[in-house]
Amino acid sequence: MKNEVSIQQADFSLADEVALLERDNEIDGAVVTFIGRVRNKNEGLTVTALTLEHYPGMTEKLLEKIITTAKERWNIGRVKVIHRIGRLEIGEQIVFVGITSQHRQDAFAANEFIMDYLKVKAPFWKKELTENGEKWLAAKSSDSKKAEQWS
Amino acid sequence: MKNEVSIQQADFSLADEVALLERDNEIDGAVVTFIGRVRNKNEGLTVTALTLEHYPGMTEKLLEKIITTAKERWNIGRVKVIHRIGRLEIGEQIVFVGITSQHRQDAFAANEFIMDYLKVKAPFWKKELTENGEKWLAAKSSDSKKAEQWS
Amino acid sequence: MIKIVFFAALREQLGCSELSLDPTNILTINQLKQALIEHQPQWQTFIENNALLSAINHDMVDGEHLIKSGDEIAFFPPVTGG
């Protein structure tokens, strides 16, 4: 579980993260990555930046739990989850999930599962800076429904 | 469709490919990538290298068809498929599929769909150099079954 | 004593990110909510928000969950990360 989760303000390098997942790992032929970025529109409003808050300690614990569940459920090799906090501008990376596996199907499923659960379980909150001012994002019921499909 | 498919001997850079998918693209918040690599074991045998052969012309046409189908089926933004040919050593990258989307679910599904169809439709053939000599890989019925699940 | 922490929109609504309370006579999360409203009546609308989530020592809990001295209790809105 060591070093599988990182909550950080700093940006991360996709290339470096994937290199770490692949290093001395000649058995896993499949690598699936997800990157979530700040987009310039949300619910019809122009977004100029995001601020991300989290609950230190609980976030890491929950993400580790989600990773443990993914490893029980699928045959996967290495896992890395990075989530940034603080102020992020349009186009910046917010979240990274990287998975290696001997089987691409397992890598795809575990990656999507981790993202779906992160979305509805991990204590992060986004505040958008839009053309109409600051606004805390509301949780979406579609995200809850998507996470429920795994159970 | 321009530049969405590349069949090449040269290696590729994950970071550069993702940067191209993200450039001037502030609307797609989700990026899913798949990388297939040469692994050191297959069906119990130690593999030392792979040689990849393809049918020039038909390969590109088929991959473009698969991408078109994925775009009809899911709401995705940009797509890139790279497949290497020639001799590849253990750990080297073989194939890349990168997809951007406004919706992570679409990016995951379209990426896995493209890989599943590439596996069973695109005219590539792998020859493994193993501890027991050279051997053309046999197609796997599990790959055909996986591709059929999309229809 | 127990430590109580608030996050995100709730933190801003209450104008408070953290406080400590003597848990005497507070047995459950729901009772703690009542104690907070007595402590700051203007918090009532925000604390009684049905969508509010609560955690004890980093584990999600419901309103009937028991509180003990030394616990860290968190209240926050539905999460929106990723």
Added chain:
Amino acid sequence: MIKIVFFAALREQLGCSELSLDPTNILTINQLKQALIEHQPQWQTFIENNALLSAINHDMVDGEHLIKSGDEIAFFPPVTGG
């Protein structure tokens, strides 16, 4: 004339990657296979392999598909890329 190309294991088994044929009297893929076997009897086992796939001008076709002059016909084993 038609151009015929072979790939991968089949190319190695036949010892041939490409040949040209006059398509007179050859109407279908299956008839082309028979013509190839008459041309090189030692190819019979490999050409009659049921798993063999065929394409005309880069589109997959079955044995009954019609051939016309100028076509590029390909024969190859099941694909194993990715």
